[in-house]
Amino acid sequence: MIGRSKSSLNLNDSTQTQVERPTRNLQRMRNSITADSIDTLRTTLKAAPLMKSVRFHGPGDIRVDEIDEPFCRAGEVKIRPAFVGICGSDLHEYMSGPILIPKEPHNITKTKFPVTMGHEFAGIVEDVGDGVTNVSPGQRVVVRPTIYDGCCSSCELGIEYCCENIGFIGLSGYGGGMAKYMTAPSNHFYPIPDKVSLEAAALVEPLAVSWHAVNVSPFKPNHNVLVVGGGPIGIGIVQVLKLQGAKNVIVSEMTESRKRFALEYGATHVLDPSQVDVAEKVREITNGIGADVVYDTAGVEIALNSAIRACRTHGSIVNIAVWKKRPAIHVNDLMYHEIKYEGATLYDEGSFRDVIRALSYGQLKPEKMITGKIKLDEVVDKGFKALAGEEREKHCKILVDVQSTRNPPRMGFGGFVLRFFNLTIRVLQLLDGAVILGIFSYFLAIQTKHNVEIPQWMRAVEGLSGAATLYGLLGCIFTCCLGGVAFFAYLAMLLDVLFVGAMIAIVVLTRDGPQSCQGQVDTPLGTGDSNDDSPAELSFGMACQLQKVVFAVAIIGIVFFLISIGLQALYRHNHKREKRFGPSPHNNYTYGTRRGRGFIWRRNKHNPDSTANPDDALPGHPTPQDVELGTNNEKSNGNGFFSRNKNSNAGANGYGNSAYTGNY
CATH class of the missing domain: 3.90.180.10 (Medium-chain alcohol dehydrogenases, catalytic domain)
Known part of the structure; x- marks a missing residue:
């Protein structure tokens, strides 16, 4: 009985230990659960x-x-x-x-x-x-x-x-x-x-x-080069060759649109294989020598055989194309002229x-x-x-x-700020021009009513202020609808410069405005004592005060238009960046x-x-460094262009x- 009791007791202890262990683990798991982990789990599920x-x-x-x-x-x-x-x-x-x-x-x-x-x-x-x-x-x-x-x-x-x-x-x-x-x-x-x-x-x-095709090839500056095919890869090779100093870049291409592309991107000659013998023409261009390097991007048998004939002795042919079927080529032509045929x-x-x-x-x-x-x-x-x-x-x-x-x-925060300030300035420009226009329209109406000859300078002030008012109104509309678009931004900046000149002209024409409006005064309605009534039963003193307002408002208008030029430049820059970078709620409307x-x-x-490096991280290759482009084997040709050392690993x-x- 004692032995059985002891054995039974040991069994119970073992069972109790087995029960307590997962209980403790569960308790630790409960303690480790946080609100963030719950949200993460909900998002995952x-x-x-x-x-x-x-x-x-x-x-x-x-x-x-x-x-x-x-x-x-x-x-x-x-x-x-x-x-x-x-x-x-x-x-x-x-x-x-x-x-x-x-x-x-x-x-x-x-x-x-x-x-x-x-x-x-x-x-x-x-x-x-x-x-x-x-x-x-x-x-x-x-x-x-x-x-x-x-x-x-x-x-x-x-x-x-x-x-x-x-x-x-x-x-x-x-x-x-x-x-x-x-x-x-x-x-x-x-x-x-x-x-x-x-x-x-x-x-x-x-x-x-x-x-890469140019980089691994034996190309050197001043080489004569033939590019077979004027598609994206061929056009890319043309650009790289011109950048690295090729002498003649000859492109073999049949399609008219791609011929134009090749010429636009620097090809010196474009040959249509359906119209001319490409090999003969290449040798004619190179004074009978042939192309130092040929880049084949087409993958067409007849074009390859023509390229072999166009290649000079000890020249190289670099294949970039993927061929649909095996081509039949004249291998003896490669052997007799020691032409290298290589892939990139x-x-x-x-x-x-x-x-x-x-x-x-x-x-x-x-x-x-x-x-x-x-x-x-x-x-x-x-x-x-x-x-x-x-x-x-x-x-x-x-x-x-x-x-x-x-x-x-959606527009980013920076865009909203610039639009708000730009629109505010446009409204102030509108009010600025309207004040000047209203005062001088009143002056002209008085003179017309009393059959007084209107001076040309007064008509000029009215016309310039009217144009400024109309421009301010249109500026408000275009700022809301087309603000930042390149054409309208540059047009607005040009017009702002012109209206700076217009406001300067108004300041010059109303330069008598700063005078004291006491005693004898000179006003747009005539000259007289400030307390005397003008022909319109408006005192010369009041007319002087209105002219002074026009002078001051015109100076303020100059400031508004100068500010507008700067805001337009910033607005254009912001619009360009938002169009390129695509602000969104996911990046807080930033770039x-x-x-x-x-x-x-x-x-x-x-x-x-x-x-x-968490346990569930995906296996991957070394993370690329984003602070420096290129490799450690670089050299400059003196024009800010870096080429890679072809002999490096x-x-x-x-x-x-x-x-x-x-x-x-």
Whole structure:
């Protein structure tokens, strides 16, 4: 009995311990629960709102679907895409995909189609996850879409853009830019300098392909170069070549619109292969030598064979195009002339940063390449179908304006302040002119009634004040409706300058106003004693006082118009920034690109300085530094332009997008 009792007692103790342990754990959990954690849990469990997204479902089957809005996890960034370019790779997927879009879950993203498309895009940061420090809410960013594993043989060599498991945002996972929102690991986002528009930033990715192609080629300044194909990549190569000092940049292109683009962007010669023998013409231009370097962006067999004949001995041919089928080429021509045939794909991180730098310096100006802007709902008919049909020939690059599907962004606080002050000044200008107009109209009415000859200077004062009154009225209307628009802002500034002159003229014409209105006085109604009545039974003293009012009001008017010039300049600047940065309630109506602005542009500290790496943070590559563009292997050519050292191993952290074919 004793043994049984002891055994029974031990069992009860063990059971009690097992019961107490989860009880203590539960108590600790209860103590750790806060209001913030409850709100977070409710937000997580709440059904995500729906958003529009352009998704690939199969060849010829791209749809505008409604999908769940993504939420931002630790290590991720959520943005509102602004402009998205339709790339040649996107077009190939539409016509004969899936090619780069995975049929089975991608090795890195674990995603397969349907996928949200769009990999050439820029936007505004909506939210950041824990541990993100390279960008902040409200900041404008461009997306570098390449996804790589970081552990294959190519990645170990520092050329991640040749990764064996290469993937792309907008093709392989994470969700592309053709949606209201998208999220991706933070290392894919690069801040945009203030001078670069969101439209131009959407072209950073294709320009980086062109930049990298020139960078890895044997091109040197004063080389003669042939570019086969005048699509976005070809035009980008033309810009980079001119920037780096090419002697002759010859473009082979059949489409009239692209011929014009090539010439506008610096091509010295444009040859139509349907009209001339390109190889013979190139040798004629180069005094029988041939092209030092040929860049093939077309991927057409007959064009490649012509390029081989156009290339000089010991020259190089660089292929950037993706070929639909294997070409038949005259290999002996390569061998006999020791011509090098090499490939250039995507770009490294240095090229991507260099393009951003060149855009900020104004050395690359790709805006003319944008031949169309469409809404998200129009992307199938006016985008993919148009580029796959006859309209393809007239386009260089179509951008999808994702934000056009939403309500226009509300004006920021700075805009409201400037509009209020501008409108106030316009009202004061209106009253200023009306006072002068009323007084001198009264004077003229008296003189007309008594058949007194009216001096020309009085008519001039009445006319100038009437014009100022009308301008003040129109200024109020245009400030409310069109304030800040470039044309009207500059027109208003010009008119303000003219009316400063008008008010100065009124001051000069009424310069007798400052006199003492006692004794003998000189007034617009005549000269006499201040106590005597004028012909209108108005004392000369009162007429003198009214003239003095006009003189003072005209001086005040000069001040008002000068203030208006400054306000118009600020209003124009603010409107331009709001149009570019897109203020919204999510970023406190701020622009997110500069710190420490004045009270109008003060921004909130959305992003903590924490560098914590929580357990649920997504695995990612090293966070890109946003304080310096380019790589450590840079050199200046003396014109503020930085080029990368081609002999360096600066290919680390390579990023990019699929190469282009068919002049796209």
